[in-house]
Amino acid sequence: MQIVVTLDCLDTEAQAGFWLAALAPLGYRRGFEGPPYLSLVGPAPAPTLLLQQVPEPKQGKNRMHLDLDFDTEDLDAEVDRLKRLGAQKISEEQSEHGFRWVVVADPEGNEFCVFDPPSSLGSA
Structure with missing residues (x-):
């Protein structure tokens, strides 16, 4: 079994550039490409991120989203790295049940x- 997460986007090449750089610490690379799709593949058992070109821009809140544990306790440094790649910070650090x-x-x-999981759980 394989999990594939599909992300609608206007510009698959631009999004691939961002997501490959963002997921570089996790070992992602380009996979299948065939318009309107472009896949980013991580090492097993990581899910594939499938970019799907669509004609309309994103509207409203995501109904599903990714949670990424980069195995760092310095969330600010990781958010700064992602911002340099083109991400936008939406919230300040939050915490609940030991998760930050x-x-x-x-x-x-x-x-x-x-995110950073509670130390009792270790890295995901």
């Missing part, structure tokens, strides 16, 4: 979280 996270958005406005 910051909400950011990719260049087309798709929200995702950068």
Whole structure:
């Protein structure tokens, strides 16, 4: 079984550039390409991120989003790295049940979280 997460976007090449750089610490690379799709593949068992070109821009809040654990306790440094790649910081650091996270958005406005799990859980 494989999990594929599909992300609608206006510009698959621009989004691929952002997401490949953002996911570089996790080992993602380009995979299948065939308009309107472009896939980004991580090492098993990581899910594939499938970019799908659509004609309309994002509207409203995501109904589903990615939570990314980059295995760092310095969330500010990770958010700063993502901002240099073109992300926008949406929220200040939040915490609940030992989890800490910051909400950011990719260049087309798709929200995702950068998080640090409680030390008792370790890295995801």
